[in-house]
Amino acid sequence: MAAWAVALSAGTAYAADTVPPAQFDALHRMIKPLPREEKWADIPWMTSLWDARQRAAREGKPILLWEMDGHPLGCV
Amino acid sequence: MAKEDYVPVACDDWYQRRRKDAEGDFFRSVAEQSPRRGTGTDTKQGIYLLTADGKLLAYKNAGQAPDVMREVLADGLKKWNRLPDELRRPGAVKVPDLDESDGGYTRQLPPGGLIVNVHARALEKAPTGSLADATCKVGDGDEASRDHLWLTAEECRSLLPAGAKAGDTFPLPDAIAWRIARFHLIDNTRGEPAMWTRDQVRKLDVRLTVEQVEGDKAVLRLHGPVLVSTDADATRADRGYDASLLGFIGINRQTGRVERFDVVALGQHWGESRFTQGARPGLTPLGVAFEMAKGDGPGDRVPPQAAREIGAYFRAEK
Numbered sequence: 001m002a003a004w005a006v007a008l009s010a011g012t013a014y015a016a017d018t019v020p021p022a023q024f025d026a027l028h029r030m031i032k033p034l035p036r037e038e039k040w041a042d043i044p045w046m047t048s049l050w051d052a053r054q055r056a057a058r059e060g061k062p063i064l065l066w067e068m069d070g071h072p073l074g075c076v
Numbered sequence: 077m078a079k080e081d082y083v084p085v086a087c088d089d090w091y092q093r094r095r096k097d098a099e100g101d102f103f104r105s106v107a108e109q110s111p112r113r114g115t116g117t118d119t120k121q122g123i124y125l126l127t128a129d130g131k132l133l134a135y136k137n138a139g140q141a142p143d144v145m146r147e148v149l150a151d152g153l154k155k156w157n158r159l160p161d162e163l164r165r166p167g168a169v170k171v172p173d174l175d176e177s178d179g180g181y182t183r184q185l186p187p188g189g190l191i192v193n194v195h196a197r198a199l200e201k202a203p204t205g206s207l208a209d210a211t212c213k214v215g216d217g218d219e220a221s222r223d224h225l226w227l228t229a230e231e232c233r234s235l236l237p238a239g240a241k242a243g244d245t246f247p248l249p250d251a252i253a254w255r256i257a258r259f260h261l262i263d264n265t266r267g268e269p270a271m272w273t274r275d276q277v278r279k280l281d282v283r284l285t286v287e288q289v290e291g292d293k294a295v296l297r298l299h300g301p302v303l304v305s306t307d308a309d310a311t312r313a314d315r316g317y318d319a320s321l322l323g324f325i326g327i328n329r330q331t332g333r334v335e336r337f338d339v340v341a342l343g344q345h346w347g348e349s350r351f352t353q354g355a356r357p358g359l360t361p362l363g364v365a366f367e368m369a370k371g372d373g374p375g376d377r378v379p380p381q382a383a384r385e386i387g388a389y390f391r392a393e394k
Contacts, residue, residue, distance in 0.1 A: 030197070031340065048099075066085070067103075067120065068089055
């Protein structure tokens with residue numbers, strides 16, 4: 001469990017209550033990806049296989065194709 | 077290795093294996109050399125290492141096993157280096173421009189549209205009453221998910237009615253409210269989620285209140301409950317999300333452009349769908365955060381997962 005927990009009042013029923021306004025920023029930060037979850041973004045992924053083919057041919061390199069159901073950079 | 081020795085590219089297999097154009101033909105010809113061979117519409121997902129002229133060097137579907145992937149990348153490089161120089165040197169292979177893309181499997185952000193990053197995260201409640209990032213196994217919802225919400229320029233302008241003043245409250249426009257409820261209040265932390273049908277939206281009462289108007293700037297507070305569930309009686313539903321939303325939207329009144337879109341959904345989620353198995357038992361806290369994309373990353377232009385059904389995506393309320 002992360003150390004930066006967001007304190008809610010005891011007995012809060014999440015669905016029945018609104019998002020606590022005072023905790024909005026902390027919750028927003030907590031839900032978004034952490035730096036350790038973004039390491040894949042250090043790689044300069046292209047998103048067009050055809051463009052990657054052209055670049056690989058031009059530069060004389062092989063292609064690394066990450067092909068998933070649900071775009072690897074945009075879903076799940 | 078991935079950065080220096082390869083040209084890295086990431087694609088959504090759902091589009092790639094279906095598209096009827098030269099890019100689709102090329103991909104399928106590579107997949108045919110792999111264990112994913114076959115002409116059906118079954119998944120062809122995995123990591124492919126290939127040459128620009130379409131020779132498969134290596135294949136593995138082990139994206140969450142770094143050690144295995146390092147071995148596969150090294151193996152692919154060895155095979156690449158064994159190819160004759162005349163096939164490997166820069167410019168040896170000629171790849172023409174793509175004549176035409178299959179429009180049925182190409183998605184573009186509407187002109188002037190807005191990209192909002194959407195992240196879901198499994199949360200858990202500590203004995204102290206605090207909420208925290210849930211502890212899950214790798215691949216079982218241990219990280220935030222990522223998707224994008226697309227809004228058209230017209231929808232952005234519709235957020236702030238003409239003449240609205242501080243304190244005014246009005247419903248979030250239907251097109252946006254339904255799109256968020258059906259396609260973005262989902263648990264996609266373990267894989268591709270099932271989206272909500274229109275009938276599965278049981279409660280949707282999201283409103284905007286004008287918090288502040290100063291010069292060209294207006295700030296709207298977005299708030300309200302949403303209940304989505306597979307059964308009209310949520311207590312009997314296999315899957316559902318009972319959430320409340322709070323957020324802040326900044327708008328330039330002069331240009332109509334959205335300058336801030338920070339929203340949180342918080343609630344209890346339960347159940348799983350075909351490709352999101354392994355859900356925690358019972359009702360568990362799930363948070364969804366929305367934030368404007370910077371627009372400078374390659375992933376920013378990746379279409380929303382639900383945009384595969386592009387007609388339904390932009391007419392979620394119909």
